[in-house]
Amino acid sequence: MDSAGFIQKLTDAVGEEFIHTDPVALRAYDCDGLTIYKGIPSAVVLPESTEEVRRIVEICREYRVPLIARGAGTGLSGGATPLPGGVLIVFTRMNKILELDYENRLARVQPGVVNLHLTRETLPHGFHYAPDPSSQAACTIGGNAAENSGGAHCLKYGMTTNHIMEMTVVLPSGEVAHLGADGEDTPGLDLRGFFIGSEGTFAVITELTVRLTPNPEGVRTMLACFTKVGDACRTVSDVIAAGAVPAAMELMDRYTIEAVETVVQAGYPRDAEAVLLIELDGLPSSITPLETLIRDISEKNNSSSFRIAQTEEEREGLWMGRKKAFGAFGVIAPSYYCLDGTVPRSKLAQVLEEFDEIASRYDLRITNVFHAGDGSLHPNVLFDDRVLGETERAIECGAEVLRACIRAGGVLSGEHGIGIEKIREMKDQFDEPTLEIMERVRDAIDEDGLMNPGKLIPDEENVFPVAHSGAIARMGGGMTK
Amino acid sequence: MALKLDSFAQSIEADSGDSVLLSDERAEYFRLGAKTPSVVVSPADHETLCRVLSRANETGLAVFPWGGGTGRRTGYAPDRYDVALSLERMSKAVEFLKDDLTAVVEAGMSVEDLNRLTGAEGQTAGLDPPHPGASTVGGTVIADRSGPMRVRWGKARDRVMRMKVALADGTTHTYGALVVKNVTGYDMNRLLSGSWGTLAVVTELAIRLYKAPEHIGARAAGFASTDAAFKAARALMASPLMPVWVEVLDETRMASLASEGGIALPGPVNLAASFGDFEQGLNDQLARFEEILTKEAANDILLLEDEETARLGRALAEPPGGEFSDSEALAFRASGRLDQLPRFAEAARRAAETGKYRCAISSHAGSGVLRCWLAPEDERSSPFEAWRVFSSLCREGRDEAQSRSVHLRLDSGPDSLKEQISVWGEDALEPAALQVMRNIKKTYDPKGTLSPGRFVGRM
Secondary structure, eight states: OOHHHHHHHHHHHHOGGGEEOOHHHHHTTSOSSOTTBOOOOSEEEOOOSHHHHHHHHHHHHHHTOOEEEESSSOOSSSTTOOOTTOEEEEOTTOOOEEEEETTTTEEEEOTTSBHHHHHHHHGGGTEEOOOOOTTTTTOBHHHHHHHTOOOTTHHHHOOGGGGEEEEEEEOTTSOEEEEEOSSSOOSSSOHHHHHTTSTTSSOEEEEEEEEOEEOOSEEEEEEEEESSHHHHHHHHHHHHHTTOOOSEEEEEEHHHHHHHHHHTOOOOOTTOSEEEEEEEEEOHHHHHHHHHHHHHHHHHTTOSEEEEOOSHHHHHHHHHHHHTHHHHGGGTOSEEEEOOOBOOGGGHHHHHHHHHHHHHHTTOEEEEEEEGGGTBOOEEEEEOTTSTTHHHHHHHHHHHHHHHHHHTTOBSOSSSOOTTTTTTTHHHHSOHHHHHHHHHHHHHHOTTOOBSTTSSSOOSSSOOOBOOTTTTTTTTTTOOO | OHHHHHHHHHHHHHHHSOOOBOOHHHHHHTOBTTBOOSEEEOOSSHHHHHHHHHHHHHHTOOEEEESSSTTTTSSOOOSOOOEEEEOTTOOOEEEEEGGGTEEEEETTSBHHHHHHHHHTTTEEOOOOOSSTTTOBHHHHHHTTOOOTTHHHHOOGGGGEEEEEEEETTSOEEEEEOSOSOOOSSOOHHHHHTTSTTSSEEEEEEEEEOEEOOSEEEEEEEEESSHHHHHHHHHHHHTSSOOEEEEEEEOHHHHHHHHHHHOOOOOOSEEEEEEEEEOHHHHHHHHHHHHHHHHHTTOSOEEEEOHHHHHHHHHHHHSOOOGGGGSTTOEEEEEEOOGGGHHHHHHHHHHHHHHHTEEEEEEEETTTTEEEEEEEEOSTTOOHHHHHHHHHHHHHTTOOHHHHHTSEEEEEEOOHHHHTTSOTTSGGGSOHHHHHHHHHHHHHHOTTOOBSTTTSGGGO
């Protein structure tokens, strides 16, 4: 390949200032939040328009060079980690809010807009952007669409896919297409819905029209504490079965409580085996009966205490523990590996018991802090990366945890995506014909296999080697999932 | 072809023990456009259905999956039509996991039966297609037939947790799982939902349920103009209230509701919205909706209690009957931003006037969808003229991007009209997007066995 010619064409497409090829600069982009796998791209380009992205795709197609789109690189499954030698398209410059249409509850944005920035902009006008991944202060809306991100409040408001009306994409052919529409009905197959969560393997997103949600009038936050994890899990299923849909319902186990209380003193009782942080939002008149219902259910399931935040300061304190939980793990273990298997809510107690058993088999500890209301687990395998072989043991332990989720009728990933991280386990999740159709559909959309290869579907040609032991450690630093 | 069909029918009869050759009368029931099938097969289970498909695929026959037949008037006339594959015998509940708010059912179960099953536990699937007694759960999802309640519960495709399907070659796939949050692999459930039987035959679905509200109630108000009614609907949607449905109706639509459902609503243009909540929350929501209506200068404001609200909700999900359901009647649909709805309504009125039709209009005003039904006035009525005016006015004054974002569809109309227009509104699609759809179709069904020629781009 004429590398010089290739780089020159990319430079012509975006301008000299907005292409990096220097090895030192490229190193900053060698992975996303999953740091165990790394790849150095041949170039990083920072386009400012759909037309520039189109041109980049065309050039990569001409030279048969893989391309990978990256928002803020906060993903936890390696979706934005570049295949070595590929071109990384970074959306830092495409970060404008193009239109705010409150009359129609819509916003049109470029993919590099930071999730929380849109909410900050619209909040004073009575609206917000509902999907709230824990990294929302840094992650981008384009990245959220590529991964179909969740968040604590998607229990009530739905995932990213429920909030995107239309996307402008550049297809592998270099053609621009608009998927979806401003209205809810669109012609033909739901390509908008199908491309969301495809982890950049179908197209590059260059613009999005998203739905804005009216702000809730009232918020009530409560903490239910339990001496048995099973009681907390039963409370979750009972609350859901009773028809109460809280805005958020987060479960933290004893290891998490221990870590949190050591670091931030959120006021969680240290003798509790589990706490449930529950938030209701909506009209005050609709919340009040739910509050009573949830208290009754918690008490029926033997809660040792039940507390409702009386002030905004107290509410923030309760959330502080949840938000700082991942950072706090540092006080109980040097490293952790966060997974995101999801199970039916009625199976929560059963799988948590199984996680304990798996952990003891691997001589490791697993902490649990997760979105209990929708069965979206975040088991964290604690380990010491300085101990020879312990990183590998943690990875294998994680794989067992995921298989336990599958056995319970669940799935490998509820939020973080497959990326590189869980690609091996896809064969545990799906039978051969189902995996094969996914692969064939992918080939039908991207016949040259240039869109983010080596991700999502097991691919023997594009394997990412483990960068080095211990790199998994602290991967969630500052990232509260 | 006759030989192929005979051999196919014999092999299916030998396999299932059922007679599959049709009488003329039975064939007529399965008519699509000008074509009727030669054979109808009603497998009792997934495995038999896979064998039927595999044989049809090998033989080169065209197969149309058939639920309740309620969408039979939508789409292009088929290119070929040999086999109607009825799901009528696959209508059982597989598993009702009430604590997980999940119902697993065979695709041929009617929506009414699903509602009965879930309603017994105070739960709802939030599905409200027309003709729930005939509409099947599989058909509702595969056609993404979403009714007025979509504003609260989302579209039919949002309800699917897991789907078991048979491909044209008889292969079985299972997509999704019994979980409410899932980003494991591609979202095949969304790809299949709304694919109108062109990719695969769905045989079993896991449907996400919600607790049905403790109490429901509604308010309906008359407005002097269409613009005013839609403006009030937008004010409602911008508020923190959570309506279950929000509908704007013209006088003709109101008249049909009065004559068919015995529900009289104030006009000349009506905005009706329902809410579901605990008692205190419901009363609050109804009171605050009344405030919005008053502020937006509504005239008569009617309060509907539980039972009336449920009855009106069911009636709103049905298309108007009588002359509006005749074979010569038309049904158009337009979707766009909420503030485009008054323009769509005006386009419908002008289309009726120019094409010489009587027109009934109703809109899912919280979802940006307007539907109109047109009954011919006399022999001078021109379906093409009506569609031409409707489509051009819906997109009038729009730039390219805005036009693309207005979605139009012919829900029902004569084959002669379908030959002349983009039935599914695919004229707004870029060729590249349509090509992606064609590539996906070819991947799933390379021999074109399933529903050939009916769907978008006649694929």
